[in-house]
Amino acid sequence: MLDTETPSREQLVARAADLVPTLRKHAAWAEEHRRQHEETIEALADAGLFRLRVPKRYGGYEADTRTLVDVTAQLGRGDASASWITCVYSIPTWMVGLFPDSVQDEIFSTPDVRVCGTLSPSAMAAPASGGIVVNGKWGFISGAHHSQWQEIVAVLIEPDRDPMPVLAMVPMTDLTIVDDWHTSGLRGTGSVSTVAQELFVPQERVLPLPVILEGQVVSEANANAAMYRAPxxxxxxxxxxxxxxxxxxxxxxxxxxxxxxxxxxxxxxxxxxxxxxxxxxxxxxxxxxxxxxxxxxxxxxxxxxxxxxxxxxxxxxxxxxxxxxxxxxxxxxxxxxxxxxxxxxxxxxxxxxxxxxxxxxxxxxxxxxxxxxxxxxxxxxxxxxxxxxxxxx
The missing domain is CATH 1.20.140.10 (Butyryl-CoA Dehydrogenase, subunit A, domain 3)
Known part of the structure; x- marks a missing residue:
């Protein structure tokens, strides 16, 4: 569904409410298979709900957080796991907007792109020419099966400097998925673990974690966007x-x-x-x-x-x-x-x-x-x- 203008909150909430029967239809399948059904993902994408926190210049809505709350509340009526991954995708998607514009151009070139992620610094990184090399594992990566990118956090160790946690954007094709999501609740989120082995990440796709935590916009195009004026x-x-x-x-x-x-x-x-x-x-x-x-x-x-x-x-x-x-x-x-x-x-x-x-x-x-x-x-x-x-x- 390609919008010629940004839909209102009421329109987006109505779209989410219209999806409740589809979500309920596939909720048992999602729980059994520990991930979302492809029809559910397609329905969420067709409704534009993966574009809520994408900048408008890429066809996104730059929706406020009240809209996100009301949309995902409707989705939660149908299937909490489908609602959860919609919530979770929105947060790393918002983070992408803090990165240099060239990084955004790369990531948002995929229509209805899905970015999963974590804030846990459970990996290590070392400096390399033009970037960093990362090794480690991250757990609870909701929606990983259906994502094109993951936001990762690692502790960068450099000579003569204090360890620094950094956040980076990496393609899912660079990571290995470990299918370990065997849980009692939110089973349909597919919150598996992912692993990086000697993964090189270009410097432009790396930012210090404190920059992200404070919401400091590196992007020139988003410097004055209201959506990014928050930690x-x-x-x-x-x-x-x-x-x-x-x-x-x-x-x-x-x-x-x-x-x-x-x-x-x-x-x-x-x-x-x-x-x-x-x-x-x-x-x-x-x-x-x-x-x-x-x-x-x-x-x-x-x-x-x-x-x-x-x-x-x-x-x-x-x-x-x-x-x-x-x-x-x-x-x-x-x-x-x-x-x-x-x-x-x-x-x-x-x-x-x-x-x-x-x-x-x-x-x-x-x-x-x-x-x-x-x-x-x-x-x-x-x-x-x-x-x-x-x-x-």
């Missing part, structure tokens, strides 16, 4: 929460769809819908989902407002971004767990979506960047007058 972590935080909102919505839809035909076994309730307990569970789950949406939209609103204004980021704002991300995870999981508990023993069958929804929300909350406990502690440290104990703010 990486608030952008990544806002880009990640839509899937969790979608899971909370999916849990309620699944529960209410099954409710008319359910009773409560070993009670006199012929219909579960008549039980006061059910009323309390559905009401509390809905309010928890509403609270998750509040934190997601507050987070996206902060990022988008700061980007529009171009004002410097205060430490308190950066930490609040992480706190809001963690709060989305907590409240969304509360909603899912309540409805999963209310769904009874029949919901553990593999053809009932609720069991997958609960496993997926658990997996999402265990992500190192999204873990509610980590983010809550980080926020509490700042509120108590201490500095953050992490570079990732």
């Amino acid at each position: 990486l972590l608030p952008v990544a935080s806002a880009s990640s929460v839509g899937t969790l909102l979608g899971l909370a919505a999916a849990a309620r839809e699944t529960f209410l769809e099954r409710l008319p035909s359910k009773k409560i076994t070993y009670t006199e309730y012929a219909s579960q819908a008549e039980a006061p307990l059910t009323h309390l569970q559905v009401a509390q789950a809905t309010l928890s989902a509403d609270e998750a949406e509040f934190h997601a939209h507050r987070l996206a609103g902060l990022v988008d407002a700061k980007c529009a204004a171009g004002t410097p980021w205060r430490l308190a704002e950066r930490v609040q971004a992480r706190a809001d991300m963690g709060a989305v995870g907590t409240r969304a999981r509360e909603a899912v767990d309540l409805l999963a508990t209310a769904s009874g023993g029949s919901s553990i069958y593999s053809d009932v979506p609720m069991q997958r929804i609960q496993r997926d929300i658990t997996a999402g909350n265990l992500h190192a960047l999204m873990h509610p406990d980590t983010n809550l502690e980080l926020y509490g440290r700042l509120l108590c007058g201490l500095g953050p104990n992490s570079l990732y703010v």
Whole structure:
């Protein structure tokens, strides 16, 4: 789908909602095969959802983070794994826009390009003529099977200098995929490991990690673009929460769809819908989902407002971004767990979506960047007058 003009947020959200039946159709296949179905990838591409964070000069939309949240929340109603990789692709795609324009020309020459990646510096690099040589392995690379490029992080060791973590863009054809994604949740993300062996990376495709973390634009063409007026972590935080909102919505839809035909076994309730307990569970789950949406939209609103204004980021704002991300995870999981508990023993069958929804929300909350406990502690440290104990703010 080639747009002659940039679609509005409402149009993009509607496109995502239209894909829900396709995502649901392939969700069980994706879980079984531990990757997304090709029809799902094609549908996401045809809807333009891999172009949300691509610069407009390459046919992208330069969408704000509120749009990304609302789009991926709709996708999460259909399949959390499809939503997750859409979120994950958006973050390294945004990073590409920080690189020199020649690098962008190379990467964005592929229509609907998909860039996967990580922030873990689990590889080593050495200087070489015209670039660096990288050796190492990265885990949790969501969407790797369907990507053309990967963003990698390695620790560069140079004589007479302190070790420096660097971030680089490499073609997937230069990496080896290790099919080790055997998990209990988000199985359809295909978050395998990748390996580099004596991989040469040209210098123009390498930037110091602190440059990326601070969102310092090397690109001349993107120097004044609003989308790049933010540090990486608030952008990544806002880009990640839509899937969790979608899971909370999916849990309620699944529960209410099954409710008319359910009773409560070993009670006199012929219909579960008549039980006061059910009323309390559905009401509390809905309010928890509403609270998750509040934190997601507050987070996206902060990022988008700061980007529009171009004002410097205060430490308190950066930490609040992480706190809001963690709060989305907590409240969304509360909603899912309540409805999963209310769904009874029949919901553990593999053809009932609720069991997958609960496993997926658990997996999402265990992500190192999204873990509610980590983010809550980080926020509490700042509120108590201490500095953050992490570079990732």
